[in-house]
Amino acid sequence: MIQKRIQLKVNGEEYKLEVKSNDTLLDVIRDRLSLTGTKRGCDTGDCGACTVLLEGKPVNSCLVLAIEADGKEVITIEGLTKEGKLDLVQEAFIEQGAIQCGFCTPGMVLSAKALLDENRNPTESEIKTAIAGNLCRCTGYVKIVKAISSAAEKMRKIRKS
Amino acid sequence: MLRKMKRFEYFEPSTLEEAFSLLNKYNGKVKILSGGTDLLVAMKERGLAPSYVMNVKCIPGLDYIKYEEKKDLRIGALTTIRTIETSNVIREKFSVLAQAASMLGSIQVRNRATIGGNLCNAAPSAETAPSLIGLKAKVKIASLEGERIVPLEKFFVGPGITVLKKGEILAEIIVPFPLPHTKGIYIKYGRRKAMEIAMVSVAVIATLSVEGEVWEDVNIILGAVAPTPLRARKAEEVLQSKRISEPLIEKVGQLAYEEACPISDMRASADYRKEMVKVLVKKAIREISGLKKS
Numbered sequence: 001m002i003q004k005r006i007q008l009k010v011n012g013e014e015y016k017l018e019v020k021s022n023d024t025l026l027d028v029i030r031d032r033l034s035l036t037g038t039k040r041g042c043d044t045g046d047c048g049a050c051t052v053l054l055e056g057k058p059v060n061s062c063l064v065l066a067i068e069a070d071g072k073e074v075i076t077i078e079g080l081t082k083e084g085k086l087d088l089v090q091e092a093f094i095e096q097g098a099i100q101c102g103f104c105t106p107g108m109v110l111s112a113k114a115l116l117d118e119n120r121n122p123t124e125s126e127i128k129t130a131i132a133g134n135l136c137r138c139t140g141y142v143k144i145v146k147a148i149s150s151a152a153e154k155m156r157k158i159r160k161s
Numbered sequence: 162m163l164r165k166m167k168r169f170e171y172f173e174p175s176t177l178e179e180a181f182s183l184l185n186k187y188n189g190k191v192k193i194l195s196g197g198t199d200l201l202v203a204m205k206e207r208g209l210a211p212s213y214v215m216n217v218k219c220i221p222g223l224d225y226i227k228y229e230e231k232k233d234l235r236i237g238a239l240t241t242i243r244t245i246e247t248s249n250v251i252r253e254k255f256s257v258l259a260q261a262a263s264m265l266g267s268i269q270v271r272n273r274a275t276i277g278g279n280l281c282n283a284a285p286s287a288e289t290a291p292s293l294i295g296l297k298a299k300v301k302i303a304s305l306e307g308e309r310i311v312p313l314e315k316f317f318v319g320p321g322i323t324v325l326k327k328g329e330i331l332a333e334i335i336v337p338f339p340l341p342h343t344k345g346i347y348i349k350y351g352r353r354k355a356m357e358i359a360m361v362s363v364a365v366i367a368t369l370s371v372e373g374e375v376w377e378d379v380n381i382i383l384g385a386v387a388p389t390p391l392r393a394r395k396a397e398e399v400l401q402s403k404r405i406s407e408p409l410i411e412k413v414g415q416l417a418y419e420e421a422c423p424i425s426d427m428r429a430s431a432d433y434r435k436e437m438v439k440v441l442v443k444k445a446i447r448e449i450s451g452l453k454k455s
Contacts, residue, residue, distance in 0.1 A: 020168060058268055065197065
């Protein structure tokens with residue numbers, strides 16, 4: 001088939017779409033669903049700006065065919081905000097000044113979110129591994145790493161209380 | 162930067178039999194998608210424009226890690242690199258493979274890329290190949306005619322070329338249980354630590370003799386320095402059953418240097434790669450032997 005009807009659950013909402021074989025998940029998220037928080041950087045899986053969570057796992061949406069994502073669940077940066085309240089990771093990025101131009105931020109935040117979903121107490125090296133596939137051309141890595149570890153700390157505190 | 166792929170016809174077989182018949186029907190014109198982190202990049206960046214793309218990821222029963230104590234480890238071809246990297250049994254008993262898996266691309270890439278895809282893509286720098294060859298892995302190849310088993314060492318023919326024939330699919334990787342006191346290390350050398358394709362990679366896997374004094378069953382595999390992953394056989398023979406010493410390590414490094422036949426490309430010159438083979442082979446042997454550089 002060259003075209004196919006697919007069903008996607010994006011940020012909790014169901015979408016039914018007709019997609020072409022050569023559409024990527026990124027194309028659909030940005031151009032069809034108008035969720036432009038997901039960025040198109042290199043478009044070849046190197047920069048991580050297009051990172052989304054597919055079935056809870058971070059992937060480069062530029063390297064996933066939309067057809068392949070049929071029936072799957074996707075979380076984009078827009079999906080982290082619940083009822084107007086930012087996610088802890090997003091808050092930590094703001095508090096720590098971990099944003100410069102902001103282009104890498106959605107991908108960075110989602111990679112961090114995926115890490116913290118699995119590991120509430122990551123070491124610095126584990127944080128760096130988690131964001132190794134997310135390039136920040138402003139080179140603000142120090143504050144990004146700090147923000148992620150501060151988000152982890154907050155999560156641990158909430159869990160305790 | 163938008164990089165649009167050319168349109169193609171897409172298939173999503175739900176059984177191996179269906180996949181085989183599609184392969185037979187569209188001989189040579191169908192590309193197998195088993196993750197896409199290499200295939201889609203080639204289609205976006207290098208103008209690869211297959212008429213047909215067959216996504217095999219929906220075929221059930223090819224995504225597993227089965228381990229039988231003292232026997233072998235079996236990995237389904239559709240197991241992701243991330244699953245291999247994080248598998249407890251692979252980390253504990255086949256750590257050199259987990260180590261190599263952890264160095265492939267980024268977590269985003271490892272969540273999509275599969276071990277079958279990494280091997281069938283047959284890059285000379287394929288991350289998982291040197292460790293698996295050093296562990297004496299075999300691959301199970303399936304087709305409508307049945308199955309055949311090929312040692313991984315004999316699987317690669319050239320860059321992007323394997324022994325897979327028309328209508329065949331790599332189904333499983335079989336890794337025999339290593340002998341007691343086997344040690345292994347994989348060293349990847351690139352310009353940066355993350356998101357890098359190896360300039361040179363080296364896997365050394367060897368077993369200590371009963372007395373624990375010499376290395377036996379030595380496997381030295383070099384990546385990215387020949388059209389396929391390369392066993393440095395002369396280097397292996399020299400290290401075999403000899404008391405370890407700095408002059409011996411030097412000699413092994415020199416032989417591996419002589420055996421490597423790299424090309425010059427954007428990542429490094431051939432001469433530099435050869436020099437680094439020497440450095441990394443020596444380093445790997447020192448590390449598994451618990452020696453510091455004198």
